[in-house]
Amino acid sequence: MTSVQHDLILSQSGFSHVIDVDVEKIDIAQWLFTLPDAEYQRCAPPDHIAAGATWTDDGKRMSINVEMIGTGLVVQHYVGEVTERLYCKMVSLSDVFTPHGRTKVQVIWELRAKGLPNGKTEYTNSVTSHPTDDFLSFIEKNGMSFDQAARDRQAASGDHNQRETPLFAESIARAARRTAG
Numbered sequence: 001m002t003s004v005q006h007d008l009i010l011s012q013s014g015f016s017h018v019i020d021v022d023v024e025k026i027d028i029a030q031w032l033f034t035l036p037d038a039e040y041q042r043c044a045p046p047d048h049i050a051a052g053a054t055w056t057d058d059g060k061r062m063s064i065n066v067e068m069i070g071t072g073l074v075v076q077h078y079v080g081e082v083t084e085r086l087y088c089k090m091v092s093l094s095d096v097f098t099p100h101g102r103t104k105v106q107v108i109w110e111l112r113a114k115g116l117p118n119g120k121t122e123y124t125n126s127v128t129s130h131p132t133d134d135f136l137s138f139i140e141k142n143g144m145s146f147d148q149a150a151r152d153r154q155a156a157s158g159d160h161n162q163r164e165t166p167l168f169a170e171s172i173a174r175a176a177r178r179t180a181g
Contacts, residue, residue: 014126017169023115044164070156103138123169
């Protein structure tokens with residue numbers, strides 16, 4: 001079993017985007033678990049490769065996302081710890097395929113909506129990753145310090161999150177308009 005190092009942060013970022021939809025019409029969980037593959041791809045081209053929804057063996061909702069983060073192909077196995085209308089907390093033990101081999105990291109993805117005046121909503125997309133024991137062994141084997149790995153991951157993940165956040169927000173807004181309309 002892979003052990004997650006919760007005391008170490010590999011990367012962390014959060015970005016927000018305001019959409020022109022009342023928060024009462026927003027349902028992040030509904031959007032996330034019915035997100036078409038092509039729509040997911042449009043939310044961070046060319047990084048987003050594929051997405052789908054399924055269930056864990058014990059009945060929790062799950063989102064599978066395949067994406068490029070920097071030079072790593074990442075397969076996210078997001079399990080819904082909280083799956084509510086205005087807040088989802090998704091946790092993944094993610095497979096990362098790099099030019100130097102395969103490893104695992106834990107990724108926590110939080111999606112939030114907050115009502116603003118004049119019928120607008122602020123969407124916030126936060127991503128935090130923690131190394132696993134496997135990851136720490138992997139970077140040591142490849143002659144990289146944790147600080148360097150964290151700097152590289154922070155740069156790549158922060159850039160990715162900054163680009164996907166407004167596109168996710170606008171996708172959530174389109175879904176809300178379709179449901180309300």
